[in-house]
Amino acid sequence: MSTGPRVVGQRLPRLDAPGKVTGTAVYAADFALPGMLHGKVLRSREAHARLLGVDAARARTLPGVRAVITAADVPDVRYGGALKDETVFARDKVRYVGQPVAAVAATTREAAEAALAAIDVAYEPLPAVFDVEAALAPGAPLIHEAWPTYTAIPILHREGNVCNRARIVAGDVERGFVEADRVFEHRFRTGMVHQGYTEPRAAVAVWDTSGQVTVWSNTQLPFEIQNTLAEILALPPSKIRVIVPGIGGGFGGKLRVGVEHFAALLARRAGRPVKIVTTCEEELTAAYPRQSTRVELKTGVTRDGRITAKAGRIWFDTGAFAGSGPGVASVATLVLAGPYRIPNLLIEGYAVYTNKTNCGSFRAPSGPQANFAVESQMDMIADALGLDPLDFRLKNIVREGDEGPTGQVLTAVGLEECLRRAAAAIGWADRRPTADRGKGLACGWWTTTGGSSGVYVKLNPDGTVALNTGAAEIGTAALTGAAQVLAEDLGVDLADISVVSADTFATPFDFGAQGSRTAFAVGNACRAAAADLRRQLCALAAAQWGVAAETLTVRDKHVVGDGKRIALVELARLSQASGGGLIAHGTFIAPPTAYDAKRVEAHVYPAFHSPSFHAHAVDLSVDRETGEVTLHRYVVAQDVGFAMNPTYIEGQIEGGVAQGLGQALSEEIVYEGGRVLNPNLTDYKMPTTLDLPRVESILVEHPSPVGPYGAKGVGEPPNIEPPAAVANAVAAAVGVRVTTLPITAEKVALALSGEATP
Amino acid sequence: MSFECHEPSSVTDAVALGARFGEEGRFLAGGTDLIIQMRRGKVGPRHVMSLHRVSGLDRIEADGAVRLGALVTHRTIERCPAFQGPLQALVESAAVVGGHQIRNVATVGGNIVNASPAADVVPVLLALDATVTCLGPDGERTLTLDGFLTGPGQTARRPGELLTSVRFDQLPPGSATAFVKAGRRKAMEISVVCVAVRLTLDAAHARCQEARIALGAVAPTTLRARAAERALEGQPLTDEVLRRAGRLAAGECGPIDDVRASARYRRLLVETLVPRALRRSLERIGRAA
Structure with a gap:
């Protein structure tokens, strides 16, 4: 390896490309079994109501109906992540419009729908709360009256409708404000948005005669689903096999159990395989979207632009169940502190119950919401102080060896380079080139999520290599990246690697496709497995030649040394003839990131592992009369540590920016009185290609000491900064500061006409 | 959802x-509205009569008066050479309906x-x-489009009657049309407000001889802004006159608040887009002259 990497770092085509571009790849929604029934879920029509009765007798008699299940038919189990507050079906009461009440399986989808319509549900409406303010008001109705009795991880700080309050305290924030020359206070709001994955959530379940259930689903986390199903079905995990055939996008929306449990319960009742695929309406009313938030920021600054203190609060509307909320509220505090040197901090993140769908994780959970507030305020402060927003950031950003907000020591900090290169690329010196045209900047930091990964690596009879991983290929090409690492370290080509993935029986454990960790963690596990396999190969060759294994190396599909060489294909043959073939096991767990535990309370995520740093810049125009925004150019400079495959990193950046621009300008799930007004893709406005600018990617490489070849997580960050960058550019273009998301043309136009505060 | 499907092969059979x-x-043409409404349970016809075997309804005749068969698609309008001149608003409006697949069948x-x-497309036709x-069991009848549209989803069509064509006269010299639309995104978008205008100038191109302004998404039906039209006719079309027409149009429409926009933003858009469309028409007449 003295000549530098041959495979890793190269722009090689992804391993799953042929199947995906020819339409032959099998996704979960494609998956079918003989005799399969179709399942449907009956969902609450009330936002908050006592459940007086669910009468399914008539539905059970309808033609084609093979199973109808209600709360009475399933184990009375509360499940969940950090907080176990959810049940399969509503039991005592319903808590949001869309909450499952019953499910049916029938020979056709139409028969299943007819059966849903034949189930009578009696509700007695209760007072409901639809936003954080109402949920926190004195005397507000409790979403979960029995919250103190729920099982939860002990560190959570809970009270009534608050299912966690995470906090960072550093220095003395009041003293910091005294030291400031100016103190700025601003409020922001962000809307609820959906991940917008192309494939809806889907699952097929079948039971065998031994009482084992197999579930094919498009989950990002097969091992978590295995455990959740074990809880829900009251079975040991060994009775539950979860397989991911393929995922048509997830972006965090497919982390938690979606329809797998309904499919499994219905299949058990019917004695036949059952498939469930959600509808678009179910996706937009009863999935795991990004939380809407309210943010308050108070920042103290000296006259020359040094930040002395920041007090920030962010409230997440987590909906009727905690879900990812307690964790997201924790992560948010690190984003809200920002990638800045601030000696005095008091940052709080609240996850608050309301009578809305259970929000979840969406690509960089909390990132866009908190970053929108932080980076909007940075520009507002810079404007007020008469500073250039880039200079103001450069005065305050973290640099090599600085402490993060919770005391972690930051290394491989590429932020200054990101900011300078993004600004240069967008032409920052000419920030307002023509009337109504402006440029905006935003920067941020993010984590590379930890958790362990295991891989098996097997030498095939032809000398090629099978990579067996528990991680699912979510679409990012992360497993191609991991395979590039493996190929590099085994001296073979990428095309020599085949991947088997995401089967809880057949593949080793993996923490899952989440948190920008797959290529990072699986890649490192591949490095360990490759080292093991090299040892085995050298030992086998050494035994043949009667030399010491230490004198041999693996290179270019051969073991070489002692003046000899032997091909991997020959070693494969020898190993199968003598020793049952060669299999190596590699594992990885990110080393813990040290932080100051005294600075955090009720915090589920106190430090960012192998943090990445990034800066975005956008050039746009605003139509002063209609408020319409036209995006001209978009630049991302992202510190990726090491670019395992630049092509797919650019793909992640382009996709993340597109998704972020949707959140910035057009997307929002709109609720009124507990009902979603736009549960369809006509009125839930994801951007089209005509709405999006060309995205220019600048890959900055400050290697992580623990990443494979120095790589950091790359998948989530591109989604974080677009809303703030756009808000700052709109302000630069026409002088209007929109502090709520999305920044619709309507908000801009009404603000420009002096009619409204955005 | 269950229904019987019929495929008549002639207008008579239909x-x-x-x-x-x-x-x-219900008659089924492109199905891009009807099928969605059926899937969402908003309509539940027992009989669906597909018109795809009916010939002769998919033609544009443009010698003299223009006649569009009911089955003319948006794609056909977009590409019709006869609409590249003064009737350009037809192209502009057809080209922003849905995506390519929708326009190929709608x-x-x-x-x-x-x-x-x-x-x-309807506001453009109204402006024309x-x-x-x-055509129905009692024979054929012809109505003004303005009179035909009676409410959201409601028309003067009698049960069982088949709309066979839409017709309008060619424009006199010194005329142009324009269509502008506002929505939350630049494609695949339902109008938050759309505006179609037609202007005919006098021979000297000094004054407006005839004006039509039609507004979409700001009233229960596509709407003519008649006060605004009157304010233009007989006048030299200065920018102030055009802006005044915009204010009048904003005053005479009746928008509502919904998930797509607020009523006051819609009024603001009407006020802005009406003069914008008029200016575009004027430029076109100027270029043609």
């Missing part, structure tokens, strides 16, 4: 089926009969003083 099923039947007759106040022809 009308006979229409007469037989009355309120329980028809002008369907767009009219669906009677969405946010329809894009179009008439529609319906």
Whole structure:
């Protein structure tokens, strides 16, 4: 390896490309079994109501109906992540419009729908709360009256409708404000948005005669689903096999159990395989979207632009169940502190119950919401102080060896380079080139999520290599990246690697496709497995030649040394003839990131592992009369540590920016009185290609000491900064500061006409 | 959802089926509205009468008066050479309906009969003083498009009657049309507001001889802004006159608040887009002259 990497770092085509571009790849929604029934879920029509009765007798008699299940038919189990507050079906009461009440399986989808319509549900409406303010008001109705009795991880700080309050305290924030020359206070709001994955959530379940259930689903986390199903079905995990055939996008929306449990319960009742695929309406009313938030920021600054203190609060509307909320509220505090040197901090993140769908994780959970507030305020402060927003950031950003907000020591900090290169690329010196045209900047930091990964690596009879991983290929090409690492370290080509993935029986454990960790963690596990396999190969060759294994190396599909060489294909043959073939096991767990535990309370995520740093810049125009925004150019400079495959990193950046621009300008799930007004893709406005600018990617490489070849997580960050960058550019273009998301043309136009505060 | 599907092969057969099923039947053209409404449970016809085997309804005749068969698709309008000049607003409006796949099948007759106040082609037809022809058991009748549209999703079409064509006169010299639309995104978008205008100038191009302004998505039906039209006719079209027409149009429309926009933003858009469309028409007349 003295000549530098041959495979890793190269722009090689992804391993799953042929199947995906020819339409032959099998996704979960494609998956079918003989005799399969179709399942449907009956969902609450009330936002908050006592459940007086669910009468399914008539539905059970309808033609084609093979199973109808209600709360009475399933184990009375509360499940969940950090907080176990959810049940399969509503039991005592319903808590949001869309909450499952019953499910049916029938020979056709139409028969299943007819059966849903034949189930009578009696509700007695209760007072409901639809936003954080109402949920926190004195005397507000409790979403979960029995919250103190729920099982939860002990560190959570809970009270009534608050299912966690995470906090960072550093220095003395009041003293910091005294030291400031100016103190700025601003409020922001962000809307609820959906991940917008192309494939809806889907699952097929079948039971065998031994009482084992197999579930094919498009989950990002097969091992978590295995455990959740074990809880829900009251079975040991060994009775539950979860397989991911393929995922048509997830972006965090497919982390938690979606329809797998309904499919499994219905299949058990019917004695036949059952498939469930959600509808678009179910996706937009009863999935795991990004939380809407309210943010308050108070920042103290000296006259020359040094930040002395920041007090920030962010409230997440987590909906009727905690879900990812307690964790997201924790992560948010690190984003809200920002990638800045601030000696005095008091940052709080609240996850608050309301009578809305259970929000979840969406690509960089909390990132866009908190970053929108932080980076909007940075520009507002810079404007007020008469500073250039880039200079103001450069005065305050973290640099090599600085402490993060919770005391972690930051290394491989590429932020200054990101900011300078993004600004240069967008032409920052000419920030307002023509009337109504402006440029905006935003920067941020993010984590590379930890958790362990295991891989098996097997030498095939032809000398090629099978990579067996528990991680699912979510679409990012992360497993191609991991395979590039493996190929590099085994001296073979990428095309020599085949991947088997995401089967809880057949593949080793993996923490899952989440948190920008797959290529990072699986890649490192591949490095360990490759080292093991090299040892085995050298030992086998050494035994043949009667030399010491230490004198041999693996290179270019051969073991070489002692003046000899032997091909991997020959070693494969020898190993199968003598020793049952060669299999190596590699594992990885990110080393813990040290932080100051005294600075955090009720915090589920106190430090960012192998943090990445990034800066975005956008050039746009605003139509002063209609408020319409036209995006001209978009630049991302992202510190990726090491670019395992630049092509797919650019793909992640382009996709993340597109998704972020949707959140910035057009997307929002709109609720009124507990009902979603736009549960369809006509009125839930994801951007089209005509709405999006060309995205220019600048890959900055400050290697992580623990990443494979120095790589950091790359998948989530591109989604974080677009809303703030756009808000700052709109302000630069026409002088209007929109502090709520999305920044619709309507908000801009009404603000420009002096009619409204955005 | 269950229904019987019929495939009449002539206008006569279609009308006979229409007469037989009355309120329980629906004609299916491109299906881009009807199928969605059926899937969402908003309509539940017992009989669906597909028109795809009916020939002769998919033609544009433009020698003399223009006649569009009910099955003319948005794609056909977009590409029609006869609409590249003064009738350009037809192209502009057809080209922003849905995506390519939608425009390949969605028809002008369907767009009219669906009677969405946010329809894009309908305001242009209204600005062209179009008439529609319906054929039913009692024979053929022709109505003004303005009179045909009676409410959201409602028209003067009688049960079982088939809209067969829409017709309007060629424009006199010194005329142009324009269509502008506002929505939350630049494609695949339902109008938050759309505006179609037609201007005819006098021979000297000094004053406005005739003006039509039609507004979409700001009232229960596509709407003529008649006060604004009157404020233009006989006047030299200075920018102030155009802006005044915009203010008048904003005053005479009746928008609502919904998930797509607030009523006051819609009024603001009307006030802005009406003069913008008029300016574009004026430029076109100037270029043509």
